[in-house]
Amino acid sequence: MTTAPVIGIVGNDVPRQLVLATGAIPHRLFGSWAGPVSDRAASLLGAVDPVAARILTDLLASAAGPAAPAALVVCNDSASHLRLFYVLRLLTAEGLPPVHLLDLPRRDSPAARRFAARRLQAMTLFCTEVTGRVPGPAELGAAAETERRIGVAVSALRDRRRASPPRVTGTAALGALIDALSAPPDEGTARLDAAVSDVDPEAARLHVAGSGQPDPSVYAVIEQAGTVIVSDDVDTGDLAWIGEAADGDLDHVCAALAERHFARDVAAPVSLIAERAAGAERRAGAAAATIALSVRRRGDDGPAWDLTATRAALARSGIRTLDRTITGAADLAGIGDELRALRSGAVAS
Amino acid sequence: MTGGRLPSAAAATQHQREWFQEVRAAAAAGTPIAFLNADAPHEVFRALDIPYVVNQWWASVIAAKRLGPQSLAAVAARGLPDDSQQYDTIALGAQDLPAASAPWGGLPTPRFAVAERSGDVVPRIFELWGQRAGTETFLLSRTAAVPAPERWWEMVADRPDDVFGTDRIDLLAAEIRELVAWLEERTGRTLELDRLAEIMALGNEQASWNRRTRDLIASARPTPIAVTDSMPSVMVPQWHRGSRWAVEAARRLHDEVAERVGAGHAVWRGERRRMMWIGRGLWSDLELYRSFQEDFDAVFVWSMYLAIAADGYARYGDDPIRALASRFVGLTDLLYVPPMSSSWYVKEALGHGVDGVVHLVADDTPGSAFISQALEAHGIPVLEIAANNADSRSTAGARVKERIGEFIRARVPARA
Numbered sequence: 001m002t003t004a005p006v007i008g009i010v011g012n013d014v015p016r017q018l019v020l021a022t023g024a025i026p027h028r029l030f031g032s033w034a035g036p037v038s039d040r041a042a043s044l045l046g047a048v049d050p051v052a053a054r055i056l057t058d059l060l061a062s063a064a065g066p067a068a069p070a071a072l073v074v075c076n077d078s079a080s081h082l083r084l085f086y087v088l089r090l091l092t093a094e095g096l097p098p099v100h101l102l103d104l105p106r107r108d109s110p111a112a113r114r115f116a117a118r119r120l121q122a123m124t125l126f127c128t129e130v131t132g133r134v135p136g137p138a139e140l141g142a143a144a145e146t147e148r149r150i151g152v153a154v155s156a157l158r159d160r161r162r163a164s165p166p167r168v169t170g171t172a173a174l175g176a177l178i179d180a181l182s183a184p185p186d187e188g189t190a191r192l193d194a195a196v197s198d199v200d201p202e203a204a205r206l207h208v209a210g211s212g213q214p215d216p217s218v219y220a221v222i223e224q225a226g227t228v229i230v231s232d233d234v235d236t237g238d239l240a241w242i243g244e245a246a247d248g249d250l251d252h253v254c255a256a257l258a259e260r261h262f263a264r265d266v267a268a269p270v271s272l273i274a275e276r277a278a279g280a281e282r283r284a285g286a287a288a289a290t291i292a293l294s295v296r297r298r299g300d301d302g303p304a305w306d307l308t309a310t311r312a313a314l315a316r317s318g319i320r321t322l323d324r325t326i327t328g329a330a331d332l333a334g335i336g337d338e339l340r341a342l343r344s345g346a347v348a349s
Numbered sequence: 350m351t352g353g354r355l356p357s358a359a360a361a362t363q364h365q366r367e368w369f370q371e372v373r374a375a376a377a378a379g380t381p382i383a384f385l386n387a388d389a390p391h392e393v394f395r396a397l398d399i400p401y402v403v404n405q406w407w408a409s410v411i412a413a414k415r416l417g418p419q420s421l422a423a424v425a426a427r428g429l430p431d432d433s434q435q436y437d438t439i440a441l442g443a444q445d446l447p448a449a450s451a452p453w454g455g456l457p458t459p460r461f462a463v464a465e466r467s468g469d470v471v472p473r474i475f476e477l478w479g480q481r482a483g484t485e486t487f488l489l490s491r492t493a494a495v496p497a498p499e500r501w502w503e504m505v506a507d508r509p510d511d512v513f514g515t516d517r518i519d520l521l522a523a524e525i526r527e528l529v530a531w532l533e534e535r536t537g538r539t540l541e542l543d544r545l546a547e548i549m550a551l552g553n554e555q556a557s558w559n560r561r562t563r564d565l566i567a568s569a570r571p572t573p574i575a576v577t578d579s580m581p582s583v584m585v586p587q588w589h590r591g592s593r594w595a596v597e598a599a600r601r602l603h604d605e606v607a608e609r610v611g612a613g614h615a616v617w618r619g620e621r622r623r624m625m626w627i628g629r630g631l632w633s634d635l636e637l638y639r640s641f642q643e644d645f646d647a648v649f650v651w652s653m654y655l656a657i658a659a660d661g662y663a664r665y666g667d668d669p670i671r672a673l674a675s676r677f678v679g680l681t682d683l684l685y686v687p688p689m690s691s692s693w694y695v696k697e698a699l700g701h702g703v704d705g706v707v708h709l710v711a712d713d714t715p716g717s718a719f720i721s722q723a724l725e726a727h728g729i730p731v732l733e734i735a736a737n738n739a740d741s742r743s744t745a746g747a748r749v750k751e752r753i754g755e756f757i758r759a760r761v762p763a764r765a
Contacts, residue, residue: 044719047712047735076493079468083715086494086686090719105490106466111523112490118516269469272476272488301433301712302469305477308428 004184005131008097010055010084011075012235012267013104015257016150017245018120019073020143020185021135022127027069028181030214030236031055033297033328044087045080049300050327051214052080056087063096071130072099073123077235078269078302100126106270108262116258117251124250137249144245144253146185151243153192154180158238161230162287165201170208170229170237171219172197177240178215203228204291204343207284207319209276209310211297212267213237217329218295225336231287233280235267269302276306277313285317291342293335294323320345355578357602361585364594369453372400376457381536384440384456384478386464386471388681389489390525390673392552395591396545397529397538402456403588404464407440412632414452416443418742429477434470434712435737436629441474444481458483460535463528465491467681487531489524492517494682499692501683506553506663509675522674529670546669548591552676555590556663558599559583563659565606567700571620572650573609577635583655590662621646621763625698625729627653627720628709637750645757651701653684660693687719695723705761706731707753732756 007024019026031051041056062068074085088099102123105112128134135143157176160167168176176195180188206227213219213234223229232238241264246256265271265279284292292314296303304325311321322342326332376382383394383401394401411420420442421431427445431438440456448455462478464471466488479486494513498504501512510518529540566572566579574582582602586595616639624647631637641647661683666672683689698706706724708731710717721731736747 046710046715046717079470079715082493086497086715087719089497090687101493101495103493103495105492105520107488107490107524109524109527111520115490115492115516115520270466270472273473274476301430302473304430304433305470305473 005070007127007130008069008072010072011077011081012239012241013075013077013102013261014073014123015120015244016242017140017143017147017253018124019127020146021139022124023131023133024127025184029055030178032215033217045083047299048083049078049080049297051212051297052084056084059096069097071097071126073126074099074101076101076103077266104261106266113258113262116261117254120254120257121250135250140250140253141247144247147243147245150180150185150189150192153189154243157192157195160196164288166199166228166230167197168195169197169199169223170232171216171223174213174219174237175216178236181236181240181242199228204339205230205287205289207280207287207289207292207314208232208234208295209280209292210295210303211300218332221329221332222293222335225339227339230289231283233267233276233283238283239265239267273306273309277309280310281313281317284314284319289319291339292319292321293339294321296323296325298325298327355574355582355605357598357605358578358582361581361598365585366453372402373454373457375400381460382457383461383463384459386475388465388467388677389463390677392545392548392591392673393525393529393532393540395548396540397532397536399461399532399536402459404437404440406584406588407456408436409630409632410452411439411443413635415633416446416450416452417633419446437471437474441477460484461532462486465489467491487528489528490520492520492678494679494686494689497682497686497689499688501689502660502693505661507665509664513675513679517678518671518675521678522671525670525674542669549664549669549672551593551596552591553663553665555586555596555599556658558596558603559655559658562603562606563655565610566650569610571615571617572623572648573606573614573616575616575639576626576649576652577638579655580630580652583658587658617642617646617648619646620648622648622704622757622761623702624649625651625701625703625706626709627694627706629711630654631709631744631749633744640750641753641757644754646763647757647761651697651703656697657684685714685716687716690716691720691723694720695727698724698729699727703729704764705729705757708733710735711737730760
């Protein structure tokens with residue numbers, strides 16, 4: 001049992017090494033595909049991705065309880081997350097945990113790197129105020145080692161996913177990553193290493209694009225339809241920023257992590273259309289996907305803008321794309337027939 | 350007496366028509382023009398003598414011509430969504446309308462499209478502008494509202510670092526310098542900082558006239574001009590910010606308002622309910638603002654356009670690029686992010702003696718509930734309507750007029 005303070009993370013921009021070095025456990029908050037959205041959360045947030053509304057619903061419900069995180073870090077990596085931060089900032093007076101925004105730009109430049117490095121330092125200082133532990137080189141080094149172990153496990157998981165035939169289903173891989181992003185590091189590493197599945201070698205190799213996947217429920221339905229998800233564009237899957245670490249004192253680590261932030265692929269909300277399409281083509285190609293499914297969640301605007309370009313990019317690699325706009329996994333009933341038809345070339349993508 | 354259309358409103362509209370045809374002629378002659386989002390640093394383009402058209406203004410023209418649905422259909426025809434941030438989108442779709450039906454002859458192909466990376470959709474819309482033949486896109490970073498102080502209007506002109514944070518302003522200033530270099534490379538022109546400083550000074554002078562005008566209207570009873578007049582009288586010059594014409598237009602508006610106040614003009618002689626409109630203008634149905642006067646003696650006395658022009662734009666400082674960055678780094682946040690937004694709307698509502706508020710809530714604006722709560726906490730009733738201002742399909746579905754009537758009847762008592 002851990003007694004380290006838990007810091008809730010919303011979004012995919014936080015280098016976990018920095019949080020770990022302050023003695024806290026980074027615990028990603030995902031929301032979910034299903035579940036209630038409280039009237040208050042809906043009223044406070046307005047029109048947002050319902051997954052963000054479920055995160056707020058959960059936080060409001062747990063505000064005074066033992067399950068509440070000691071503090072929150074919210075990433076400015078989607079309009080919904082930013083709006084969630086603006087709401088949470090005003091609710092700290094009502095007993096919700098203190099909250100900090102990690103605001104990393106997407107447009108690379110020397111000035112943006114300086115800005116990003118300072119934001120990472122500010123986030124670290126925020127975590128330090130929660131834990132009371134100032135991260136020196138020793139703490140940063142230990143956290144780097146821990147995080148790199150997770151990185152090795154993540155890399156191995158991704159290799160198993162892309163193997164032919166795959167040695168882990170997309171559902172199991174997503175579940176393991178979600179667990180690893182929310183568990184103490186050693187538990188997370190064990191969870192990743194344990195994610196191994198028997199996969200039907202005849203299952204269609206599928207790439208998933210579109211909205212983020214806060215839980216494996218949608219993947220489970222898709223894979224029950226005779227497919228195996230070998231790649232995706234979601235920030236809890238192939239794009240999860242986990243296992244990243246740098247060496248040196250805090251200045252050096254933040255500068256290095258800021259540099260890597262601008263080099264990584266990012267998920268739908270803050271990507272540009274061309275980046276998104278190129279990323280889908282690259283990842284689906286690397287995983288030898290043969291068909292693709294774009295799943296857009298109602299209330300999540302960004303992916304709708306990407307679909308046409310992503311479809312065209314995948315088609316260049318001979319990958320046909322089916323698209324669906326859904327509220328939750330239940331809306332995918334019957335997807336199996338459509339995917340089989342897509343696989344056989346019986347329907348136009 | 351009851352005033353007719355404000356001359357400055359008619360003059361602004363006429364000026365805009367003539368100016369737009371000049372832009373069309375210049376583009377036809379080979380002059381590069383720019384298409385800018387409202388929060389882009391327009392002043393750079395003025396200093397480089399690059400004519401620019403503002404996305405939101407052009408969207409308002411398209412919507413006023415009732416071409417929003419056709420424009421959105423053109424967007425959908427390209428496999429893109431027609432129900433996502435329509436106000437920012439319809440100009441893109443309007444480029445595909447037949448020339449004969451394009452408003453004002455149509456927008457020429459811009460050489461440059463510039464916006465900030467704000468939200469999930471605006472960057473994509475401007476990316477698509479850059480994929481059109483003849484247009485290149487430049488996207489600036491859009492940092493978030495940290496800090497977000499109340500009473501920002503007392504600090505922002507002289508101490509913007511206290512309102513927005515030094516790092517944020519420094520980042521945008523650096524990116525504006527990159528934008529300048531990008532434009533210089535493509536046009537062969539050179540930005541003169543003295544010229545930019547002069548443009549910033551003219552913008553500040555314009556803002557000072559708008560402040561005086563706002564203060565006059567706030568204290569006048571009954572209200573002397575319709576919001577449908579103040580919108581063009583303020584916003585057309587706003588899109589020409591930094592020009593001598595814009596300063597003169599702002600001064601003319603002030604003088605006309607002062608004259609009307611002195612002469613006792615009234616938009617509606619029997620004014621008994623003073624209404625505030627929070628949110629973007631309902632460009633597809635501007636007559637709506639006047640349609641509650643006869644039945645309810647209810648007059649819309651406030652819209653954000655004059656008020657933000659009064660409080661939000663002035664920036665002083667020796668470095669014109671940094672001053673410009675501080676103008677745009679968080680301008681929209683002043684309107685939408687609580688507690689900056691909510692405290693400001695309360696200040697404005699109290700200052701204008703508002704009896705009721707209609708709050709048009711768009712999908713892309715955060716913090717609406719906190720704005721409404723803050724006003725209600727001061728005893729000012731609020732009607733929230735979720736609709737898109739530029740999409741008549743959306744406003745029709747929201748039953749805007751009927752709901753405002755019901756709201757006034759039920760919650761906004763008439764003054765004695």
